[in-house]
Amino acid sequence: MSDPLNHWIVTLVCPDMPGIVHAVTGAIVEAEGNITELQQFSGLETGNFFLRLQTETPADHDRLHHALAPVIERYGMDCRIDRVGRPLRTLVLVSKAAHCLNDLLFRQRSGQLPVEIPLVLGNHPDLGELASFYGVPFEARPVTNGDEKAAMEARILEAVDEHDIELVVLARYMQILSPELCERLAGKAINIHHSFLPGFKGANPYRQAHQRGVKLIGATAHFVTSDLDEGPIIEQNVVRVDHTRSVAELVAIGQDEESRTLSQAVRWFAEDRVLLDGQRTIVFQ
């Protein structure tokens, strides 16, 4: 049975003022839409207003946009209209650790993650076989000096253009991106940090966690910014540990949190649920 209706996601950001919801929903009514999901938030610090709705309507993209256009103009909105379930074009960067890539690919194939992955780029060849099992093209390029790093970053930007990439996922990619690349990918690159943030900064957070005897370890998915590990936080998880765990065991336990935290953040982003409010994220779950 084909569904004659279109299902759209509409996200809107603008300065907060009265009447926005009424105006937006009026446009939806005009486009014969039924609203199936609606969430809003007013950021008190920034004065921004955020709205995400899903609607089912006979209207196509152009008609829906046409109905919304006067509202968008009146309120100075940043507006995005997307089809529910459309797979987001996603580039994945990896090094040697397989757990995050495995989780992303398995969920993508299982239909739990609305992304399509035209390419996985690694600075090591190790994960080629895994990508290949899932039918995803894989390229490895060594990054052992400044020239190779520049070449890799050029390749990343080229791939972004070539495949019209909407999201870059750093799935335990063990290279620091240059400030220029961070700038170019601002708001569309997600990293998984192998620690609860704020927390132990820099190298080997699990060793630091062990030395302090922490009772919970975790992982944080955040937007990539040039300020390392300081980008807006999208999702975090922790798990309980005790004094008997070695550093190696903490690493293994942490990997589970890294996988599920990154996949969760990617899914929310792909469903247009993650919006930026200054240094904070709005996540409309």
Place this chain on the structure above:
Amino acid sequence: MSDPLNHWIVTLVCPDMPGIVHAVTGAIVEAEGNITELQQFSGLETGNFFLRLQTETPADHDRLHHALAPVIERYGMDCRIDRVGRPLRTLVLVSKAAHCLNDLLFRQRSGQLPVEIPLVLGNHPDLGELASFYGVPFEARPVTNGDEKAAMEARILEAVDEHDIELVVLARYMQILSPELCERLAGKAINIHHSFLPGFKGANPYRQAHQRGVKLIGATAHFVTSDLDEGPIIEQNVVRVDHTRSVAELVAIGQDEESRTLSQAVRWFAEDRVLLDGQRTIVFQ
């Protein structure tokens, strides 16, 4: 600095159809309201639509109701308008166990729980001193036979009328309410069940949990219905246990979950966040 604006909660339930949000927000605009929070849900099984919003507006209750009246009528809405933060008039029923009552009273005094408690009724006198510390009137009535039970239930209903009670909380009240009383209190009585539900039914769930060697124990806050422990679930929590725990330790551990689960459910109810959709609850957190 006094705030010249009124802050209202509006909750609406009606059959789902297109245009509701637009119509409702139009009425809010007419009442010069700014919407600070809005959540909606369409129950696919029941075909019901649920909406809760908070608005700040110069309008008083009558003016706001007047603006909403045509919408209420057009859509056949069940509508409730309440002031944000107004304390809900709450009757608490107890037996001997102090943990839930203590948690409710402490949070109420700390300003975390928007309720006022004109009376605590117990079938044992044990908790009188605790109620008294918090300045809450307490009455104890023994319930050891059918006549005493009928008298207690009559007193409950009398107290509900006398204090214009909006919520009855069974805070580890160890008496089964009669079907008639359940009926009279339908939708405004919350019980805390000393187990995760669905789960071990009937007496001594912790002993059953121990015998089965469960690894998690929990608590469930639910609406009271005449079908024991089968009322709509409002909130649940669990905590991890292991084989070393005795039944007595499981009971102590479970009490923490009971307290916080019940207080959470009461808070959400007092903030008009809990709506009924057949046998399910909608909880607009």
Place this chain on the structure above:
Amino acid sequence: MSDPLNHWIVTLVCPDMPGIVHAVTGAIVEAEGNITELQQFSGLETGNFFLRLQTETPADHDRLHHALAPVIERYGMDCRIDRVGRPLRTLVLVSKAAHCLNDLLFRQRSGQLPVEIPLVLGNHPDLGELASFYGVPFEARPVTNGDEKAAMEARILEAVDEHDIELVVLARYMQILSPELCERLAGKAINIHHSFLPGFKGANPYRQAHQRGVKLIGATAHFVTSDLDEGPIIEQNVVRVDHTRSVAELVAIGQDEESRTLSQAVRWFAEDRVLLDGQRTIVFQ
């Protein structure tokens, strides 16, 4: 640097009485062992005593057993000596759902799960490709009638003998085992139940959970017994859900819990950490 020491796990079960730990550790001293981990538990209901220790020692298996033999005899012990990290020979049964098998195989390859899997048996061919990617033999046999079911069960027992199987894992195997097979595999077959237990019994627990509006859903790993879903519980996990989740979403969310709960239970079993005390499990984490 090779380690000249052997690392052994010793597990002991016997009727509880004073002096056991002293006697056992005396035997370890005699075998020149250093105890690196030791846990014990006395089951009050059954009167059983349980002990698990790890020791590093120059002694080989025979010498260690020789040292323990008088103690084993004196206390009537059920004793097991195993090498730390030895992969457990494991048979996995599957149907169509891939998430549990994928998790087991990925963790096995990553070195997080001390098992070796000589065979995966399915009643559908769907998961053959996944097993093949991990280099694990796969056999599919349809089970659509009584004869085919009997043939499958005969094949399971044959495989158990052929590969000297120590553990059978039902990784979302959607067939009920016959009482005879349950009996034959008693204490060495683990099932993952797609629900928190005790809970909704029988078919489609997620639909039941949805209808009741539960706020937490979960998964339970338990030993297989002929009493369906009533075997001793090894591990349980839950995750929070709310009213917005459809049955299909509950299923997807539940699958994460199923995977990690099953893998955790398998790991503990493979490390000799799971002992039976009547209907309860002792899990020495």
Place this chain on the structure above:
Amino acid sequence: MSDPLNHWIVTLVCPDMPGIVHAVTGAIVEAEGNITELQQFSGLETGNFFLRLQTETPADHDRLHHALAPVIERYGMDCRIDRVGRPLRTLVLVSKAAHCLNDLLFRQRSGQLPVEIPLVLGNHPDLGELASFYGVPFEARPVTNGDEKAAMEARILEAVDEHDIELVVLARYMQILSPELCERLAGKAINIHHSFLPGFKGANPYRQAHQRGVKLIGATAHFVTSDLDEGPIIEQNVVRVDHTRSVAELVAIGQDEESRTLSQAVRWFAEDRVLLDGQRTIVFQ
């Protein structure tokens, strides 16, 4: 029915070497003890060995100590023998926030916390009424300048002597202790930090957490050291939050975690379950 047996907790710390458990349990056998609980741990970094056991025995303290004395001497042990369930003499320091004190006092009265509290000291008078309800002496002393601070610290030390205090609990005590006092109370003072640690340091961690948009907030109970918020961690908990929470709501949510985290740490300490291994804690749960 009186129990003719004594129940003792024995904790031991010494340099790790083979044979310790055998020697210790031999002494327990000599004292006719049955071991009901035993946990051990070898700290690889420090080379220390830790053991905690519970035993039921006809032996009194002197006889048990006599049996253990040769073992203690041979291995150079730090040994502590304590009666199971003996209430620990505990001094509580407070300021204005009531939630932690309320939780400690309620649990103490309910029999969930094996402490006795001869005195609560506050730098504000606000919590006197609460202490009084639980029948606990309360003293308030203003701390608004250096002299008053010195006087308060002198009073703390005096109270420690006067009541033979074994544990000092900083239950949201908003004064920084002098290095001298920290030194004097080393290993027997527990603080609750109103944040997950490592985390936002210094003032107003909730505001910082809000600005960063963290998705989990928490609390950490740790030993007091002169290095502020850097003492060995005893227990940590977190709870999920989202972008809708204001700073004030984060504070309220965090208070629940503070109360239960502090009470948990105090209970473990009072049961002799918390041992120090350099900068880490061993917690024998």
